[in-house]
Amino acid sequence: MATTGTLTSGPTTAPVPTAMDPAxxxxxxxxxxxxxxTFWTQTSAYHEFGRGPIPGIVREKAREAPExxxxxxxxxxxxxxxxFVDLMMTAxxxxxxxxxxxxxxxxxxxxxxxxxxxxxxRALMGADGSLQGRASFLQAHSVAETLASAKLLLAYHLIFExxxxxxxxxxxxxxxxxxxxxxxxDQHFRLQFxxxxxxxxxxxxxxxxxxxxxxxxxxxxxxADYLRELLPPERFLxxxxxxxxxxxxxxxxxxxxxxxxxxxKDSIVSQSQFQALQAKLRTFFRRPDLRLGLAxxxxxxxxxxxxxxxxxxxxxxxxxxxxxxxxFTGSVYERACLQNxxxxxxDLQTYPDPTPVEEEMIQSGVRNFVCxxxxxxxxxxxxxxxxxxx
Numbered sequence: 001m002a003t004t005g006t007l008t009s010g011p012t013t014a015p016v017p018t019a020m021d022p023a024x025x026x027x028x029x030x031x032x033x034x035x036x037x038t039f040w041t042q043t044s045a046y047h048e049f050g051r052g053p054i055p056g057i058v059r060e061k062a063r064e065a066p067e068x069x070x071x072x073x074x075x076x077x078x079x080x081x082x083x084f085v086d087l088m089m090t091a092x093x094x095x096x097x098x099x100x101x102x103x104x105x106x107x108x109x110x111x112x113x114x115x116x117x118x119x120x121x122r123a124l125m126g127a128d129g130s131l132q133g134r135a136s137f138l139q140a141h142s143v144a145e146t147l148a149s150a151k152l153l154l155a156y157h158l159i160f161e162x163x164x165x166x167x168x169x170x171x172x173x174x175x176x177x178x179x180x181x182x183x184x185x186d187q188h189f190r191l192q193f194x195x196x197x198x199x200x201x202x203x204x205x206x207x208x209x210x211x212x213x214x215x216x217x218x219x220x221x222x223x224a225d226y227l228r229e230l231l232p233p234e235r236f237l238x239x240x241x242x243x244x245x246x247x248x249x250x251x252x253x254x255x256x257x258x259x260x261x262x263x264x265k266d267s268i269v270s271q272s273q274f275q276a277l278q279a280k281l282r283t284f285f286r287r288p289d290l291r292l293g294l295a296x297x298x299x300x301x302x303x304x305x306x307x308x309x310x311x312x313x314x315x316x317x318x319x320x321x322x323x324x325x326x327x328f329t330g331s332v333y334e335r336a337c338l339q340n341x342x343x344x345x346x347d348l349q350t351y352p353d354p355t356p357v358e359e360e361m362i363q364s365g366v367r368n369f370v371c372x373x374x375x376x377x378x379x380x381x382x383x384x385x386x387x388x389x390x
Contacts, residue, residue, distance in 0.1 A: 025148060026233035027155050029108040033078075034069040035197040035240040036088050037062045058088060071239070075114055085115065092194075092243050093117055102189065102246035108198050108238050109151045120246060123187060124178050133178035149224060150174070154195070156227045159236060162200045164209055166217055175253060176246065185283045188253040189246035198240040207231055254284040274306060281386065293385040297337075300325045331357035333371055337380055342372040365389045 104116035336343035
């Protein structure tokens with residue numbers, strides 16, 4: 001049975017440990033392709049994968065490369081049999097989606113890949129195969145506050161399911177955030193882990209579980225200390241590899257974060273939080289040079305809280321600029337307020353009859369312009385603008 005878990009965003013952020021720390025993760029783990037070979041030569045015979053010639057080819061190639069079924073300590077072993085490994089990996093990474101899908105095969109219970117699709121490699125992997133980025137958890141006060149404790153919980157989940165037939169229901173959603181190397185903007189991915197190719201082996205007789213322990217496990221009222229005492233980690237070996245698929249959820253994550261930020265008045269009063277708000281908008285629109293502006297309107301007075309057209313944006317309130325509405329007569333700002341809907345200008349350089357306001361923006365490098373009037377109880381209270389040189 002495949003055990004698929006998700007290691008979704010929230011207040012808890014953990015650094016990403018890449019190598020297995022025995023103090024944090026006490027189980028012995030070994031990388032091996034034995035479960036994948038078994039899948040092709042035995043399991044696949046009972047479903048669609050067994051209908052073609054691949055199981056026979058795998059069986060023959062496996063006899064020629066017995067080291068792949070053993071404990072792999074040197075990745076050159078995999079590289080030596082790259083064509084054979086590529087063939088077997090088509091079970092998880094179909095060639096038709098090779099250039100589109102974010103997927104990788106990981107060392108068991110490590111965030112380190114030894115095989116990955118090109119998009120995954122570009123977006124999430126370092127030169128040594130380690131995942132590059134940070135992880136955020138929903139359960140800020142649960143046992144899974146860090147990746148280390150999450151891995152421990154999931155290892156026990158796997159043991160309980162495989163050896164005792166107990167579904168603990170461990171689901172640890174995580175959003176993994178990486179930085180796009182080309183734009184410098186954040187990308188958010190939901191990681192989906194598949195443990196079907198990790199075998200659980202134990203030394204000596206299988207430790208028994210009392211009915212009381214089984215009942216407690218089903219309720220979910222367990223912690224790391226209880227699990228270690230119940231089933232000592234040194235009795236087990238986790239052998240094989242994990243599969244991870246990453247789904248780009250950047251838009252959903254940014255929108256959710258923006259909603260939380262906009263509820264907080266400090267997001268527009270504090271310069272640092274305003275800049276953070278701008279950074280999230282850049283990520284959402286995939287525009288690293290996008291700038292955010294905000295102005296307050298009261299009667300015939302305009303207070304520019306943050307000028308999007310300026311490359312050196314002023315500190316909110318401290319250096320805010322005071323103007324009158326007459327200064328914006330005939331401008332794109334007046335037009336947006338009068339029509340009472342957001343105004344989008346693809347290229348200010350082609351805008352007909354520009355006023356000094358538009359000319360000043362063009363001189364500062366602005367090409368693309370969006371302005372939305374802000375209302376409170378049907379009264380205009382200000383404008384929000386987004387500008388970009390592209």
